[in-house]
Amino acid sequence: MKLYVNIARAVIQSLEMIFEQGKFADKVIEKVLKQDPKWGARDRRFIAETTYDIVRWYRLIQTLTDTPSNDYWSLLGGWCVLHDVPLPAWDEFNRLQPDKIQARLEKFQQIRRINESIPDWLDDLGEQELGARWDSELHALNEEAEVVLRTNTLKTSPRELKALLLEEHVETATLPDVPDALVLERRQNVFRLPAFKQGLFEVQDAASQLIAPFMRLEPGMRVVDACAGAGGKTLHIASLLQNKGRILAMDTEEWKLDELKKRARRATASNIETRVIDSSKTIKRLEKSADRLLLDVPCSGLGVLKRNPDAKWKLSTEFIQNVRELQQHIINDYCEMLKPGGLMVYSTCSIMPSENEVQVKKFLETQNGRFDMLDEAHAWPSEGFDGFYMALLRRLS
Structure with a gap:
């Protein structure tokens, strides 16, 4: 493989947008690939995959090249060395010494947080919450995500x-x-x-496709998807209901629901209504109205780092603490939309117990017997796909 300057510059531009402007990697790649219509499929694949790979292994490559965090040319050069891509005789790569990079690799392979390329605080959190399981899950989270269709x-x-x-x-x-x-x-x-x-x-990832069936749906039911976003799980619910019954898809962001409407038209999912959550009154008006309630709550996303590797560099302990508080708010307030006898699924795309089992246990303790848990399940990254948690709860009164 030969590295061409225009392709290299596209990778550098992508890295700058991700790390310095805080843009999401998938949106960056989408934008950058539109810049040159002359790029063929191989060029586009190289730009996308190399950018994602450098983002995924950012800390490791930075350590091996011993460079400042914003020296993206050296990061690209280090990536080339690790992948046996010949370094062009460009000024940007002059300071790199391939032999030293390979020698340092052997040394730092013994340090998990560098070898697996994650921030110190995240390695500490994973070990604290998952113990011995953290090793295998972290390793799996650094694998490239499969493309799965539903x-x-x-x-x-x-x-x-x-x-x-x-x-x-x-x-x-x-x-x-x-x-x-x-x-x-x-x-x-x-x-x-x-x-x-x-x-x-x-x-839609295979693990994400486990959520809707977990709800024990039957055609004709009234279903509320209260954190619908752009509607991936909403559309799955519609297919399982065979377009019978009614689905109310809700979110605090109207633009996400607008995207859901477009997707629903393409899918011919005709039983979906959307509603923006603009105040607590929106929830109050729907008290005891749902046969099934899905709370796919906002979370850290620590189960989906395979497809969103940039997230680990943008997350913080403060963010995760805030999202835990939001999860408790949602499950305690939104559960009132469920009818007595109805079933609710609480789910996240996190693998951390503090966002999953711990949250459900805390909820059940505060409800004084109004709810019980019928089932729970995990999808682990080490099993091949994304990491998800789901709990099936029943309202008793």
Whole structure:
């Protein structure tokens, strides 16, 4: 592989936007790749994958190259050394010594927080909360995320979709435990496919696809998705309800619900109503109205670092403490929308007990017997996909 200057500059520009402007990596890549229509698929893949890889291994590469945190050329050069990409004779790479970088790698492989490339505070938190399990989960979180599709069963079946995608030269594999999921054999831009534009599938991780079935849904139910966002799980609920019953998708951000409306039209999910949560009165008006309630609450996102590696450099202990308080607020206030006898799922894309089991236990203790827990489950990054937690709770009175 040869490194070309225009491709290198695109990577540097992406890193600057992520680390200095605080932009989300996926949005940065989307913007940067639009800059030069002459880039081919191989160029675009190199820019995207190299940027993500440097972000993922930022601390390790910075340590190995012994450079300031904002010396992005040296970070790119260090990445090239570690991946056996010949360093061009450019001034930006003059100070790098490949032999020293390789020698330092052997030394720092013995220090977990550097070898796995995470901040000190996050390594401390993971070890404190997960103990011996932290090693395997942290290692898994540094793997590249699979691209998983969820079949829109309102329009097609997994078998039909798999055959159709194969005709478009997209090979997929099925997952026995996630019936609507198809995993791409090779990464590619699926949003350009006719099958996507026709609403035959959504991109949704396999672990995320476990949440809606966990709710024990039946067609005809009234369901509230109270933290719907752009609606990935809302659309899954609609497919499981077979467009029967009613789904109220709620969020505090109207622009996210606007995106959900577009996705619902493409998916022909006709039983979804959206509502912005603009005050506590919005929740109060819906008291005891839902057969099922999904609280996919805001969280640290520490279960999805595979696909969002930049998050570990933007998170803080203060943020996580604030989000724990928000989670307790949501579960205690929003639970009133559930009918007696109805079921509620509390879920996060975190693997930390302080956002999961601990929060549910605290909630049950404050409810004085009004709720009980029927089931709970974890999806761990070490099992191959994202990290999620889900608890199924029943309202008794």
